[in-house]
Amino acid sequence: MKTPKRIQPLVEDGLVDEVIGQLMSGKEATVYIVRSGSDIRCAKVYKEAAKRSFKQAVKYQEGRKVRNSRRARAIEKGSKFGRKQQEDTWQNHEVDALYRLAAAGVRVPEAYGCFDGVLLMELITDDQGHVAPRLNDVTMTAEQALEDHATLMHYVKLMLIAGVVHGDLSEFNVLVDDYGPVIIDLPQAVDASANNNAESMLTRDVNNMTTYYGQYAPEILKSQFASEIWELYKNGDLHPETELTGYFKDQEEAADVDSVLLEIKAAFAEEQERLERISEAQEIH
Numbered sequence: 109m110k111t112p113k114r115i116q117p118l119v120e121d122g123l124v125d126e127v128i129g130q131l132m133s134g135k136e137a138t139v140y141i142v143r144s145g146s147d148i149r150c151a152k153v154y155k156e157a158a159k160r161s162f163k164q165a166v167k168y169q170e171g172r173k174v175r176n177s178r179r180a181r182a183i184e185k186g187s188k189f190g191r192k193q194q195e196d197t198w199q200n201h202e203v204d205a206l207y208r209l210a211a212a213g214v215r216v217p218e219a220y221g222c223f224d225g226v227l228l229m230e231l232i233t234d235d236q237g238h239v240a241p242r243l244n245d246v247t248m249t250a251e252q253a254l255e256d257h258a259t260l261m262h263y264v265k266l267m268l269i270a271g272v273v274h275g276d277l278s279e280f281n282v283l284v285d286d287y288g289p290v291i292i293d294l295p296q297a298v299d300a301s302a303n304n305n306a307e308s309m310l311t312r313d314v315n316n317m318t319t320y321y322g323q324y325a326p327e328i329l330k331s332q333f334a335s336e337i338w339e340l341y342k343n344g345d346l347h348p349e350t351e352l353t354g355y356f357k358d359q360e361e362a363a364d365v366d367s368v369l370l371e372i373k374a375a376f377a378e379e380q381e382r383l384e385r386i387s388e389a390q391e392i393h
Contacts, residue, residue: 110127115127118226123228131150137155139153148233151226152202154226205294232292241284250324263291265350272294273298273309273310275297275298279320311335311338336354
């Protein structure tokens with residue numbers, strides 16, 4: 109096919125030898141299958157901000173740090189230069205997240221770099237070389253659903269330990285190859301410690317996965333992984349080797365039970381004192 113204008117510079121620089129075809133077009137980017145030497149990869153071409161339909165971008169960008177102080181000031185002022193820097197930051201954020209999560213042990217596509225708004229990365233395929241399907245296009249047994257859901261909860265845990273919350277995790281942002289789930293689409297990933305929406309986003313991510321897999325294994329719907337994971341994280345007890353159970357007992361409920369027991373003990377002691385006073389009064393008389 110004809111080389112898209114945005115990919116042409118990568119062809120000229122020798123990073124891409126051929127554009128084989130378009131893989132998909134989404135709300136924030138168009139993805140193409142490309143050949144780099146003997147490797148088949150994909151090139152994600154980000155849409156310009158004016159054409160991008162990703163909602164509530166500001167909510168996702170909260171807490172993102174811009175290393176260069178001049179760029180940070182320009183972004184804050186909203187100048188033309190600042191808008192370009194903000195766009196560059198948005199585009200490079202995904203490749204940074206991919207590197208960080210791969211290092212943390214999360215299965216994500218291998219990134220080869222972001223070049224002028226084009227992210228070059230691994231094309232996830234099955235053993236026959238066919239493009240791996242999205243989770244939404246896959247059916248499975250209850251046993252497989254339980255296994256893959258547990259794998260994704262493990263990945264969510266590792267992501268949080270690495271300081272990242274996906275923020276848009278669903279059956280449309282997970283690929284499935286012969287080795288299990290692969291998490292994709294991370295330009296909106298949020299900083300877990302700096303974004304005030306991190307907990308609610310993680311809860312939504314986990315609930316999306318739980319609801320999807322729950323249609324194949326209904327027992328999954330009873331799990332409470334989001335609350336368990338966040339509570340462990342908040343208390344500094346979340347580690348790569350932490351075993352998740354999916355069970356969470358609300359501390360407030362526990363506190364209420366304790367207070368009720370204290371009230372019962374106090375009432376019992378008061379009743380004992382009353383009975384003793386009555387007994388003493390009867391002895392006097």
